Amino acid sequence: MIDVDTTWQQACAALASDEYDTAFGVLESAMREARPPVRARIALHLASAQALYGDPGVPDVRKALNVAVALDPALAADPLRRALDAELAARTQGEEAPSVPEELRTDPSALVRFHTLCALALSGHPQDALDLGLTPAELPEHLRWRLRSWQADAHEALGEFQEGAHLYAEAAHLARGLNRAVMLQEQAALLLQLGQPGEAARVLEQARALYTGRDPEEELNLATWQYLQAQALLGQGQPDAALVAVEEAARLEARQGEHSYGVALVRGQVLTHLGRQEAALKAFEQALNLASPGDRPYANHELGVALLDLDRPVEAREKLEAVLSDPEYPYLPEVLADVAECDYRLGRLPEAQQTAEQALAQGAVIPASLVLGNVALDYYHLDEALEHYERVVREAAPESRDWVTGHQMAADVMAQQGFTDPAAAYAHAQQALAHTPESDDWYVTLQDHLRRAGELMGSSRGRTLN
Numbered sequence: 001m002i003d004v005d006t007t008w009q010q011a012c013a014a015l016a017s018d019e020y021d022t023a024f025g026v027l028e029s030a031m032r033e034a035r036p037p038v039r040a041r042i043a044l045h046l047a048s049a050q051a052l053y054g055d056p057g058v059p060d061v062r063k064a065l066n067v068a069v070a071l072d073p074a075l076a077a078d079p080l081r082r083a084l085d086a087e088l089a090a091r092t093q094g095e096e097a098p099s100v101p102e103e104l105r106t107d108p109s110a111l112v113r114f115h116t117l118c119a120l121a122l123s124g125h126p127q128d129a130l131d132l133g134l135t136p137a138e139l140p141e142h143l144r145w146r147l148r149s150w151q152a153d154a155h156e157a158l159g160e161f162q163e164g165a166h167l168y169a170e171a172a173h174l175a176r177g178l179n180r181a182v183m184l185q186e187q188a189a190l191l192l193q194l195g196q197p198g199e200a201a202r203v204l205e206q207a208r209a210l211y212t213g214r215d216p217e218e219e220l221n222l223a224t225w226q227y228l229q230a231q232a233l234l235g236q237g238q239p240d241a242a243l244v245a246v247e248e249a250a251r252l253e254a255r256q257g258e259h260s261y262g263v264a265l266v267r268g269q270v271l272t273h274l275g276r277q278e279a280a281l282k283a284f285e286q287a288l289n290l291a292s293p294g295d296r297p298y299a300n301h302e303l304g305v306a307l308l309d310l311d312r313p314v315e316a317r318e319k320l321e322a323v324l325s326d327p328e329y330p331y332l333p334e335v336l337a338d339v340a341e342c343d344y345r346l347g348r349l350p351e352a353q354q355t356a357e358q359a360l361a362q363g364a365v366i367p368a369s370l371v372l373g374n375v376a377l378d379y380y381h382l383d384e385a386l387e388h389y390e391r392v393v394r395e396a397a398p399e400s401r402d403w404v405t406g407h408q409m410a411a412d413v414m415a416q417q418g419f420t421d422p423a424a425a426y427a428h429a430q431q432a433l434a435h436t437p438e439s440d441d442w443y444v445t446l447q448d449h450l451r452r453a454g455e456l457m458g459s460s461r462g463r464t465l466n
Helices: 004-016 020-033 036-053 055-072 073-077 079-096 112-124 128-131 141-157 161-174 176-195 197-208 217-237 239-255 261-273 276-292 295-308 313-324 332-345 347-360 365-378 382-395 401-414 422-434 443-466
Strands: none
Touching: 004 020, 004 036, 004 141, 020 036, 020 313, 036 055, 036 073, 036 112, 036 295, 036 401, 055 073, 055 079, 073 079, 079 112, 112 128, 112 141, 128 141, 141 161, 161 176, 176 197, 176 217, 197 217, 217 239, 217 261, 217 276, 217 422, 239 261, 261 276, 261 295, 276 295, 295 313, 295 332, 313 332, 332 347, 347 365, 365 382, 382 401, 401 422, 401 443
């Protein structure tokens, strides 16, 4: 005699070991042998297992739910059937799905609440999903890491990246094999969002050790690993190694007939850091062609900056204006600063100043200050220009391109002021010169400023001694 609970326990044991064929074999065999009422309930558990496949599993979930209700119409009101139906609706309709019934959120069955949580997360209610308070210990082993993954994803949707990273780490601890690698990669992605490339690289190293090279399903996940590795390396100031990684990601994707927006975008970012602007532009154009509607503002922003780097401000402004039309884009102050830079290069100084002031007020301190400094310098408002450039030096990351530019411009303004503060001019010129290649036009200018400031400092000391 077939027992539902025993059958489900056997299937869960197989799922916990990632033995999916065995698990479905257990459930389908029981379906064939059981009487209709028992077969109907097993069909619900079969739908629960099919739901693990996500979007590709939708037809099989729907089929199993239909079989269950056909065999026993009373199951139409069953909490597990309703939770699975809510998840199915959320997966196919997203935020347009019907509201998830309140009573499912407090159902005594942890399995019901798990699928309710999935429905809430998929329908755009991450906080409600977290409020369920479900814990891994309440669930079968194969759902424990998945629960933490769903909860991490909910925190990520709320912009709570640190909490999400912690939960992905827990999910990785609960998962096995390739699933553990994927969870570690999700953790690394959030660490990159948090500006922690070194920590992300450490987590990625753990993930890489889990790849066996024997599973054909590994390749696309390994492509994601290379894509994340490229970002971690770039964040640690290793653009050459980052280029190797992102090109390997592109190669692995191509082998699977895939070409992703993310890989193209990161390739463009890496090429930008390497000074290969034309190649970067092509990569960003590819990213824009591959982008989903939600990703297009990011691609257009990168494309606009790349066009600016190539001194094509008219085309750059067109791309940047497209980004400004999306009020949800999180980097709108930076886009405003880039538009101001376009206007400055086009000789529209009043417009550049006004837009840069808006960008500065909204928090894009470094790029806006550079534009404001340039505008003030063109008007020969030297004190004002120096104030903006010194703000750049204070706010920019040491040794970054903006930091070097701030020192270069501050030294040059001080030279135009007649070296009224030779020690400060010397310090700016010295810092800039240490990070300016000899082939750069600035190099000789900075050497002259350094020499002149040094002479004035020496003569000043001489007068003091006398």
